[in-house]
Amino acid sequence: EPEVTQTPSHQVTQMGQEVILRCVPISNHLYFYWYRQILGQKVEFLVSFYNNEISEKSEIFDDQFSVERPDGSNFTLKIRSTKLEDSAMYFCATSGTLAKNIQYFGAGTRLSVL
Amino acid sequence: AQKITQTQPGMFVQEKEAVTLDCTYDTSDPSYGLFWYKQPSSGEMIFLIYQGSYDQQNATEGRYSLNFQKARKSANLVISASQLGDSAMYFCAMREVFSGAGSYQLTFGKGTKLSVIP
Numbered sequence: 001e002p003e004v005t006q007t008p009s010h011q012v013t014q015m016g017q018e019v020i021l022r023c024v025p026i027s028n029h030l031y032f033y034w035y036r037q038i039l040g041q042k043v044e045f046l047v048s049f050y051n052n053e054i055s056e057k058s059e060i061f062d063d064q065f066s067v068e069r070p071d072g073s074n075f076t077l078k079i080r081s082t083k084l085e086d087s088a089m090y091f092c093a094t095s096g097t098l099a100k101n102i103q104y105f106g107a108g109t110r111l112s113v114l
Numbered sequence: 115a116q117k118i119t120q121t122q123p124g125m126f127v128q129e130k131e132a133v134t135l136d137c138t139y140d141t142s143d144p145s146y147g148l149f150w151y152k153q154p155s156s157g158e159m160i161f162l163i164y165q166g167s168y169d170q171q172n173a174t175e176g177r178y179s180l181n182f183q184k185a186r187k188s189a190n191l192v193i194s195a196s197q198l199g200d201s202a203m204y205f206c207a208m209r210e211v212f213s214g215a216g217s218y219q220l221t222f223g224k225g226t227k228l229s230v231i232p
Contacts, residue, residue, distance in 0.1 A: 033219065043159070043205065045219040056219060091159060101147060101209050101218045105159035
């Protein structure tokens with residue numbers, strides 16, 4: 001069964017460092033999303049991406065964040081200078097169509113900022 | 115205002131019994147979708163079931179069914195014949211159709227922790 005693959009599963013970094021979280025979408029999916037979940041809280045939308053550009057972003061997605069699809073397969077989320085409050089589980093989700101827009105999630109990357 | 119409300123922070127159910135997890139939503143968009151996801155302790159988010167706002171029938175997927183009451187704006191998840199492996203967090207989510215960019219982001223509720231008792 002096709003699945004969304006995220007790497008790494010766990011990333012530990014020092015405050016102020018840059019991190020890149022990677023996602024390999026399901027192969028024929030065209031709509032990509034990043035969400036985050038701070039421990040014990042609900043899942044929050046960060047950004048959506050379609051046709052090689054951001055289609056929507058939340059207030060959380062400030063200038064420290066960026067996304068790209070560097071090679072036509074991977075979809076990455078970069079946090080330029082991590083803060084303690086960036087510690088969370090980051091989920092990539094992808095969808096094939098807008099009709100139902102069922103978003104399939106990866107297993108997540110747990111980011112710990114020290 | 116909360117767009118998705120899950121009023122049960124935790125629920126217990128006996129193995130093999132049925133359980134209903136509540137979800138109410140708030141939207142003025144006539145076209146929307148409702149989703150349920152399961153998050154086991156391992157952390158991944160697993161899609162369970164989808165209901166479109168124009169769907170005439172309640173959605174069913176195996177042991178999962180969605181009790182969709184449009185006028186009440188509720189979309190409760192029913193799990194029949196509970197199994198120990200059903201113990202997890204369950205999130206209700208909504209997708210609204212935005213004009214313009216139309217990103218179709220999901221808005222999640224706070225979740226319900228279901229514990230299945232042997």
